[in-house]
């Protein structure tokens with residue numbers, strides 16, 4: 378089953394929008410399998426954003442992501458990565474469609490509220506940055522058969 382690592386970034390926590398973010402993924406049908414409230418260290422930020430090291434926006438990105446607490450979550454489902462990216466919206470809020478998280482809550486790229494993995498491989502890599510295997514919960518949800526055809530026996 379595909380997994381995606383989602384962060385409610387410090388602006389989302391400070392603005393009291395954790396519940397709105399969680400609610401959107403829940404209502405979409407993805408299944409929560411791990412969650413932590415934490416503050417990111419600069420070394421974890423460097424691991425998470427390794428692909429952006431050296432870019433002009435990198436120092437500001439790290440300063441922002443370590444500036445206050447975040448919520449880290451792992452959500453599971455068929456096509457979880459693409460589904461979550463669609464729910465989050467485009468990286469630049471000026472291009473994010475209304476109805477997406479960034480399209481409804483964000484104005485600027487440097488305060489875009491939420492992170493979501495960009496590929497199934499990133500989903501696995503990023504999950505391992507925040508969670509050990511025993512912190513992820515495999516569980517049967519009472520609504521599974523109404524959300525995924527896979528669950529019909």
Ligand code: DAT
Pocket residue numbers: 429434438467468486487489491492493495
């Ligand atoms: P995404 O978060 O949509 O996966 P990304 O991986 O390209 O986007 O970049 C990670 C974060 O870095 C992004 O959410 C905001 C910031 N960022 C990206 N490009 C930027 C830019 N040109 N100027 C400022 N911040 C940028």
Ligand code: MG
Pocket residue numbers: 493494495
């Ligand atoms: Mg990215």
